[in-house]
Amino acid sequence: MFKRHVERRVDVELTVYLNQLAANITRKPSGELALAHRPSDPRFEEPFSGLYWQIAGVSSDVLRSRSLWDTALSLPNETSTGSASHHYEIPGPQNARLYLLQRYIELPEDIGGSKVRIAVGVDAREVRQSVRSFTSELVPFLLIIGALLGAASWVQVSVGLQPLSTIRGRIAGIRSGKQRRLGGNFPKEVTPLAEEIDALLDEREKAIEKARGRAADLAHGLKTPLQVLNGEIIRLEEKGDASTASEISYLVNLMRRHIDRQIARARISYASSDASTNIKTSVEQIIRVVERTPRGQDLNWLVEAPADLTARIDAVDLAEALGNLLDNAARHASKKVSVTACAEMQGISISVSDDGPGIEKDHQAAMLVRGKRLDTQSGGAGLGLAIVTDIVEASGGSLTIENGSVGLIATLRIPAVKSDPQP
Structure with a gap:
């Protein structure tokens, strides 16, 4: 972007020189092209200063700035005349590359009416050097801005995720038995999540109570039949059938222990983690x-x-x-x-x-x-x-x-x- 900005600034400057040159073209009494007034920039007078101009007619008439010394620019051909200027990059004096602005115009009849090419060029290294200088000054500020934006993003993410860290801590508290629910005091973006988790815990607690109730019902339902069997054992012992009573007693105890174990397993399967x-x-x-x-x-x-x-x-x-x-x-x-x-x-x-x-x-x-x-x-x-x-x-x-x-x-x-x- 800055390169385009520099090029536009250079175009404006070179266009001023082109207009000055076009306005001052004239002819000598001998018929040769001449300039009534040369551009005032002193760089045009200093040999190989990096700023040059050249006017070329249809014949061998060539006018050029003293900064070119004894060098002539090889100007690109133009096919149409008009007020539009065209950009080129051409070889310049001392193996330099020139950023060239050229216009092809037709002179008025009072000074011969011929067509001429007017070109003003500047050393392309000046454009590149301007861009490099700007870049070298800009990069540190971009790094600082990047660091500040990175820090701001980190702060924003940390603050934004803090409610989730709070939820994680409260869930750990629920697992350790220190609290029963997440509670409130969350931002509106996180509140629905906390409410759903608390609702899930409520449903789980109800399921635990139902499971424990069913286990208690099972124990109560089996207690009476086992008690009846114990009564039968006593009657058998009173009748003298000790061996049968012993076998039934063993089976009753075995059934009771199995029932106790299954009830215990049903209870601990739904044991509360808090x-x-x-x-x-x-x-x-x-x-x-x-x-x-x-x-x-x-x-x-x-x-x-x-x-x-x-x-x-x-x-x-x-x-x-x-x-x-x-x-x-x-x-x-x-x-x-x-x-x-x-x-x-x-x-x-x-x-x-x-x-x-x-x-x-x-x-x-x-x-x-x-x-x-x-x-x-x-x-x-x-x-x-x-x-x-x-x-x-x-x-x-x-x-x-x-x-x-x-x-x-x-x-x-x-x-x-x-x-x-x-x-």
């Missing part, structure tokens, strides 16, 4: 229940857990898992059962240990298999540890079993409640 449970409080409540059993009254119970240790798991699910572990520990312990909870890098660890005989290493993996019973005297269905595994895995945790220095150690590892994330 649940949180205090570990020490939950452990102490379960131990108080187990202590009322005949076996629990004979044991010493030790609990070591920080008062503020909180896990990301539903309280009912944690009670189900710990209840199974404490029940197993109570059945096999000699004098003592210990529960130890602490925070780890990956979450929370809860260990239940007893001072019983322990289990052979080769049989430890079999304990976690559904329906596999190593203790065939207790009448269990072999589903307790499988239920514990389902619960902790649904919460993103794990269950490990190993022998300690004395007895068996069952360890739950479950996620901790995270603090509010910083966007």
Whole structure:
């Protein structure tokens, strides 16, 4: 653009010189072409100054500026006369390239009436040098403007995306259990998204309540038939048919454990991800229940857990898992059962240990298999540890079993409640 601007400025200047030359053409008494007045620009008088003019007639008449010295320009041919000027780039003195403006005119009759070509040229390097100078001055400012625009765009994008960062932080808070909904106070462009997410959470909460209600209905519906079967077992025992009663009792217990497991799985499948449970409080409540059993009254119970240790798991699910572990520990312990909870890098660890005989290493993996019973005297269905595994895995945790220095150690590892994330 600046090059075109410079060329237009040069055209204006050269046109002035062309008009001056055309207005001052005359003839000498001898018939030769002459100029009444030469252009006043001193560069026309300085040899090879870069500014030149030349007038060529139909004959050998040639007038030229002193700046050409003894050099004549090879002017392009013109086919028509008129007031229009034409641009050319031609070779000039000292191997320079000239930016040339030429006009082909017909002289009045009073000075011969012939046709002449008037040309004014300037060294093309001056045009290019002007463009280069302008570019060298312009580029730093363009870079500064580009940097400012880039910074402004970054600020604009950062400010524009800030509501999305807020939404991300609140969603993380919902996952960690610190809040239940996104809430409001969003720009109008983001408010529909937040409202849809909150509506989705509402629908999910309703689905959870329905699932839990159906699980409770199922448990209630099956409780009465199982209770009837227990009554039949008692009657069979009273009639002296102990073997049949024992078989039916085993099947009833097996059915009850299967039902308990399926209800637990249905519940944890829809467990709320924003649940949180205090570990020490939950452990102490379960131990108080187990202590009322005949076996629990004979044991010493030790609990070591920080008062503020909180896990990301539903309280009912944690009670189900710990209840199974404490029940197993109570059945096999000699004098003592210990529960130890602490925070780890990956979450929370809860260990239940007893001072019983322990289990052979080769049989430890079999304990976690559904329906596999190593203790065939207790009448269990072999589903307790499988239920514990389902619960902790649904919460993103794990269950490990190993022998300690004395007895068996069952360890739950479950996620901790995270603090509010910083966007």
